[in-house]
Amino acid sequence: MSLENRITAFDTMASRFKATRPSKLIALHDMTPATWSNLSSAALTYLSRNLDSVETILDDKMLLDRYVAQWDSIVTITPNGMIVPKRHTMLEYNLLVRAFAKVISALGIGDLIVSWHVPLNVRIKRGLACESNLKRHHPTEHIHSDSWAGESSESVTVHLPLFGDTERNCVVFFEPPRNFEEDWLKPLPSYIAGKAIAEQYKEVDVRAKKGQVVLADFSTLHRSTRLSGAAARVSIDTTFVLRKPVSNGGERIHPWRENERVSPEVLDGIGETHFFVFTNTKDQQVDSAGGFKHPSSLQIIRLIPEAA
Numbered sequence: 058m059s060l061e062n063r064i065t066a067f068d069t070m071a072s073r074f075k076a077t078r079p080s081k082l083i084a085l086h087d088m089t090p091a092t093w094s095n096l097s098s099a100a101l102t103y104l105s106r107n108l109d110s111v112e113t114i115l116d117d118k119m120l121l122d123r124y125v126a127q128w129d130s131i132v133t134i135t136p137n138g139m140i141v142p143k144r145h146t147m148l149e150y151n152l153l154v155r156a157f158a159k160v161i162s163a164l165g166i167g168d169l170i171v172s173w174h175v176p177l178n179v180r181i182k183r184g185l186a187c188e189s190n191l192k193r194h195h196p197t198e199h200i201h202s203d204s205w206a207g208e209s210s211e212s213v214t215v216h217l218p219l220f221g222d223t224e225r226n227c228v229v230f231f232e233p234p235r236n237f238e239e240d241w242l243k244p245l246p247s248y249i250a251g252k253a254i255a256e257q258y259k260e261v262d263v264r265a266k267k268g269q270v271v272l273a274d275f276s277t278l279h280r281s282t283r284l285s286g287a288a289a290r291v292s293i294d295t296t297f298v299l300r301k302p303v304s305n306g307g308e309r310i311h312p313w314r315e316n317e318r319v320s321p322e323v324l325d326g327i328g329e330t331h332f333f334v335f336t337n338t339k340d341q342q343v344d345s346a347g348g349f350k351h352p353s354s355l356q357i358i359r360l361i362p363e364a365a
């Protein structure tokens with residue numbers, strides 16, 4: 058698929074909602090106050106439940122301070138900062154997915170979504186990068202496309218900054234050159250292996266704020282970054298495959314990622330027709346196969362029988 062085809066498909070999608078476009082392949086949208094309030098409350102509830110605390114902490118600063126103070130004893134956080142949903146947090150996690158689905162529903166793009174990558178990631182990044190994580194295959198601090206870690210290259214990255222120092226601890230995006238090639242989006246053994254590709258990209262002036270959603274075509278690249286003096290932040294990220302008028306051969310994903318897809322109908326129906334079940338206890342870990350696989354034990358169950 059040429060860059061032009063990607064831009065056409067992205068334009069069609071972004072024309073459905075109010076957006077600013079810092080690049081042809083990136084869109085920023087402001088949630089309504091009610092949608093943001095619903096999402097942030099659900100996220101605070103999930104984050105609180107993940108701590109060994111019986112109370113729900115609705116003050117985001119206080120909550121982040123607790124995470125930083127208790128960091129070494131929180132076993133559900135991966136080296137990349139992902140707060141992995143487990144058996145004891147699944148109810149709150151489903152609540153959060155439901156709130157996220159409402160954010161997407163407000164964009165009016167449901168018919169353009171082929172499938173979602175699940176489970177969506179809730180991430181906490183401390184003010185300083187973890188040195189040992191930077192030596193792994195897929196640290197989110199290295200510039201990358203999520204397709205390099207096995208996701209379909211026909212996807213769109215979705216990023217939502219939630220709490221904390223989202224100004225200095227954030228995700229930055231890069232746009233492709235005109236000679237972009239689809240081949241650049243094939244899975245790679247590590248993000249570092251894409252260095253020669255990344256060097257051809259140009260940084261885009263986009264800093265998403267709390268209450269905004271960023272959508273970026275997979276032909277763009279991104280990375281987590283920290284400016285000097287940065288403190289911790291929490292954000293959500295996931296991806297979906299965008300329906301395109303001219304396809305590049307359909308949805309192609311790494312075999313390890315095949316069980317990480319759901320239809321938009323399932324995502325919309327979380328809490329009503331479907332439910333995400335996580336079988337692992339707090340202390341049980343899933344091998345992420347060097348970042349190629351989601352580190353959770355997700356099963357999706359139907360809550361009501363399928364219509365005859």
Ligand SMILES: [Fe+2]
Binds near residue numbers: 197201202203279
């Ligand atoms: Fe990423």
